[in-house]
Amino acid sequence: MTDTINYGIIGCGMMGQEHLRNIQLLADTRIAAIFDPDPAMKAAASAIAPGAEMYDSLDALLTRPGLDCLVIASPNRDHLGQLEHIAQGRPLPVLVEKPVFTSPSDRARLEAIRDGYGAPIWVAMEYRYMPPIAAFLGQAEAATGGLKMLAIREHRFPFLDKIGAWNRFNRNSGGTMVEKCCHFFDLMRLATGSEPVRVMASAGQAVNHLEERYGDETPDVWDNGFVIVDFHNGARAMLDLCMFAEGSRWQEEISATGPRGKIEALVPGPGRFWPANLGVPPVPQLILSPRNPKGPHVREIPVDPALLAAGDHNGATFFQHQKFAEVVRGDALPEVTLNDGMQAVLMGLAAQESALTGRAINLNLTAQSEPARAAG
Template sequence: MAGGTWPATGRGRKRGRDVKTIRYGIIGCGMMGQEHLRNIALLEDAEVAAIFEPDAAMRAEAAAHAPGAVLVDSVAGLLAVEAVNVLLIASPNYLHLRQMEEIAAIRPLPVLVEKPLFTDPADAPRLVALRSAYPAPIWVAMEYRYMPPVAHLVAEAQAATGGVKMLTIREHRFPFLHKVGEWNRLNTRTGGTLVEKCCHFFDLMRLIAGCNPVRVMASGGQAVNHKDEVLPNGERPDIWDNAYVIVDFENGLRAMLELCMFAEGSRYQEEISAVGPLGKIECLVPGPGRFWPAHLGEAPVPQVIVSPRDPKGPRVLDVPVDPALLAAGDHNGSTYYQHAGFNRAARGEQAPAVTLTDGWWAVAMGLAAQESARTGRAVVLATEGYAPH
């Protein structure tokens, strides 16, 4: 993929560095799309030029967030708005790849696409074709990389540990929220919980490891959530709400994910620890502030804790997040920092930090974990068709 090349598009500029104001075309303005709108409003030299959102209620809310944007009724209509010079895809998971292909065929602008890139293993060849031919930057939205406490841990992990040997990610959180048409209740539309939700964590594992996974073992299922729900079309939700996943990497690092989506009473939502021969570093990340019980006072402050083996004794660092960024979304300010990086990539000032290959591996690891949980056996990535090629 040509990371910094700006496509020729009618009157469009050939090089990203010539672009002054970033003008977004937004595809999908549900809950996450509106978080993107709020964060774009905080950026310098960025605005929303056009929005495609088919649901009437979500479209009205999006228009209130971006009153200057043109509202259109299709992806093609969005691409026809000449002012648009970058794109954000925040539609339901199963539409991402199809919409990227449509963009590639009409007007391949720089794209920030929400995770996951795809939901069906059979779609992998289509992603190969897109990756080899798309002429502009594509940045996969992995917000967890940009949460300040997580970013601090990633930056310091090797020095603090002397080389990470064991990595544990625990997420204890609330159930899936209600979304338009309840699309997030079905494996066929989401790719399954270990793809839809957990691709973030598999991306972090691979980022910290600095190499690719080789084997995945998992156990998971639907124990508590959504079991009494009936969807508008009569189907019952089959989305999982808990799992354990173990991943072995090429360099010998072992990683584990513990997911529970019926633990919203927890003080911290994410707890990540990395351990090596010199010590341990961990970070504690609270969930969205709007869910914190008001009677308990202020929400917890994110923390990073470094625990060397010698001299023993943990050092605790508070990592507060700008209140304006906390108010703009549910991801501890990360959506803002992600957009700032994407804007630099769109201008040709850097390559995408999260590439199609990164996004592909995150999905491949989730699919392999779900297969392992379903069959009760370990999945070897390189030999069983889950690894990107």
């Protein structure tokens, strides 16, 4: 590999374009090749990366010489099949968007890739790398004296419009608890340093997309829910999701509590959605609230405006790509492994099963190594 990393991009919808903009902020990188079957998305990607060569198929892109890595940002239903195709043809280092699969029947296929792929695979869990959440993860153990309870609230806007409305239907996305919430189940595993043993959920579709029609179908994705997760080490976590609450000041509110005290991260939504009449968007906060001496300590964690302008994830996509570039150069190992991505999806599938059946779902994921805590 030369000093410059040459990227091949698979899928250039909203998230693919965010990857393009953030890769271009890194030194010694080049968008060399792009594949997207949609003409509008291909044109948008070409405007962002005019020097990239456009391809009409994944097979054609994989024949391009000089590629150093791939980024998969296609619709959820395509991730696993594209990973399999790459594994059979040209197993380059890959950063693949979440979720890595969408159906319980796909698990064995993913495990085969995990156990046999010939290069590093990084699963894109951007929320880990949002600066306020990264600070939260790094300080949670010390601030709490040993995390016992974790609460995650995301109150946000509805699902955005995607090509072909693929994200409106569970069969394409894996369902809201997989598509949207695998981020939060990943954070739960990381913050607790443990694996889930039981999942209980109540969720459904109350407000969003009920008046939409695609052919003769109405969207079936859920827009709200509560999930409780018990972990192997005795910690417990809760998710509170509402996707018709875009009037909120904070999009994500995360708190961890233990015998020593409490720590919180408060994260605003994308700045482009903040009403102009309300002035400057809020700045993320980290709040430490020890039990003794009592009293919260509030610290703002501003994010570089250039990073905010490059995407909707509070700068996280840039920091993720910084670390993935180190993997491609052979200087590091993936921080978010294919196994991490699989465990988060299995938690999401369990939450959906619990909400549908009204039963607690027991899990046995501890056969895999317990997740490492974020470094503090």
